[in-house]
Amino acid sequence: MSDQKKKLLVSAIENGTVIDHIPANHLFKVISILGLDSLKKQITFGTNLESKKLGHKAIIKLSEVYFKDEDINKIALIAPHAKLNIIHNFKVTDKRDVQVPEKIKGIAKCGNPKCITNNDNVNTIFYVLPKDSEKVALKCHYCEKITDPEDMEVF
Amino acid sequence: MRHPLEGSARFASEVADIPVVNAGDGANQHPTQTLLDLYSIRKTQGTLENLNVFLIGDLKYGRTVHSLLMAMSNFNTTFNFISPEELKLPDEYKMYLQDKGLEYEEHIDITDNINNADIIYMTRIQRERFSDPMEYEKTKNSYVLKNDMLDGTKENMKILHPLPRVNEIHEDVDENKKSYYFTQALNGVYTRMAIITSILGIK
Numbered sequence: 001m002s003d004q005k006k007k008l009l010v011s012a013i014e015n016g017t018v019i020d021h022i023p024a025n026h027l028f029k030v031i032s033i034l035g036l037d038s039l040k041k042q043i044t045f046g047t048n049l050e051s052k053k054l055g056h057k058a059i060i061k062l063s064e065v066y067f068k069d070e071d072i073n074k075i076a077l078i079a080p081h082a083k084l085n086i087i088h089n090f091k092v093t094d095k096r097d098v099q100v101p102e103k104i105k106g107i108a109k110c111g112n113p114k115c116i117t118n119n120d121n122v123n124t125i126f127y128v129l130p131k132d133s134e135k136v137a138l139k140c141h142y143c144e145k146i147t148d149p150e151d152m153e154v155f
Numbered sequence: 156m157r158h159p160l161e162g163s164a165r166f167a168s169e170v171a172d173i174p175v176v177n178a179g180d181g182a183n184q185h186p187t188q189t190l191l192d193l194y195s196i197r198k199t200q201g202t203l204e205n206l207n208v209f210l211i212g213d214l215k216y217g218r219t220v221h222s223l224l225m226a227m228s229n230f231n232t233t234f235n236f237i238s239p240e241e242l243k244l245p246d247e248y249k250m251y252l253q254d255k256g257l258e259y260e261e262h263i264d265i266t267d268n269i270n271n272a273d274i275i276y277m278t279r280i281q282r283e284r285f286s287d288p289m290e291y292e293k294t295k296n297s298y299v300l301k302n303d304m305l306d307g308t309k310e311n312m313k314i315l316h317p318l319p320r321v322n323e324i325h326e327d328v329d330e331n332k333k334s335y336y337f338t339q340a341l342n343g344v345y346t347r348m349a350i351i352t353s354i355l356g357i358k
């Protein structure tokens with residue numbers, strides 16, 4: 001398939017943000033982490049698109065939506081290779097990578113059922129620790145147990 | 156504060172405007188036990204530095220083990236972990252030691268590998284920790300320390316246990332001068348007196 005045809009699979013936007021190189025199996029997690037399901041803007045996405053790097057990737061195009069670094073970096077836990085293209089007037093005006101944050105608050109559930117955060121009204125806080133060169137682990141501030149981002153449940 | 160949920164004491168300390176002492180939060184941590192363990196180790200070994208520490212029994216749910224490991228990791232300790240497969244030390248503590256560049260070994264059985272120990276720290280294996288009760292019956296007698304197993308151990312070696320014990324230290328060990336767990340429990344009284352006077356500002 002030519003590049004031109006591939007692009008047509010997900011329509012172009014005039015102004016906004018394109019999030020590319022999301023692993024296809026994590027698309028819906030990315031949607032819930034960024035709270036896109038409650039946004040009233042025009043959003044299109046494609047998934048199971050061929051990707052040399054990821055095998056299958058997903059892409060999200062958001063009209064009139066721009067993200068703060070601290071918000072978009074939350075998806076680095078499950079989509080560390082995601083790329084952001086900032087679009088103005090149909091043109092890419094800026095490109096950004098996501099950065100793995102040191103600490104994340106209130107996005108994900110702790111995997112430990114005996115953790116205080118799963119039994120009382122306490123916001124979760126995780127410290128992001130490097131597991132190996134590719135993956136990270138989330139250590140709960142309260143119970144100190146590790147949650148694997150692959151298994152994490154998003155609020 | 157002693158509480159069955161993990162992280163409960165840390166949360167309480169964030170919302171209370173008075174000092175909170177964690178007296179055990181679920182299977183997570185037991186820091187006051189650790190202070191008395193450190194006191195007992197230093198008293199018997201003369202130092203906390205460069206010791207060979209064996210932790211034996213339930214290393215998964217044993218909160219005293221988790222706190223002791225974190226505290227002793229500041230003193231260039233070599234750790235040996237002996238536990239049944241189902242009760243092995245959780246990965247987060249192994250990652251913690253790797254981060255600090257400390258050596259550790261894991262074993263399934265108690266053998267003469269205990270001969271180079273400075274401290275043997277026993278913990279009890281509880282029936283309710285096993286998903287399969289038959290597995291518990293098979294396991295419970297494999298982690299019992301008996302007097303004749305101590306013949307080749309070092310002169311300075313001391314046996315600690317947070318107590319209460321079930322059957323993991325045979326009663327014939329109680330008379331051995333290498334057993335220290337009853338004095339260790341007494342040290343707990345002094346250590347906790349010290350903690351309480353320190354938070355009340357009494358000198």
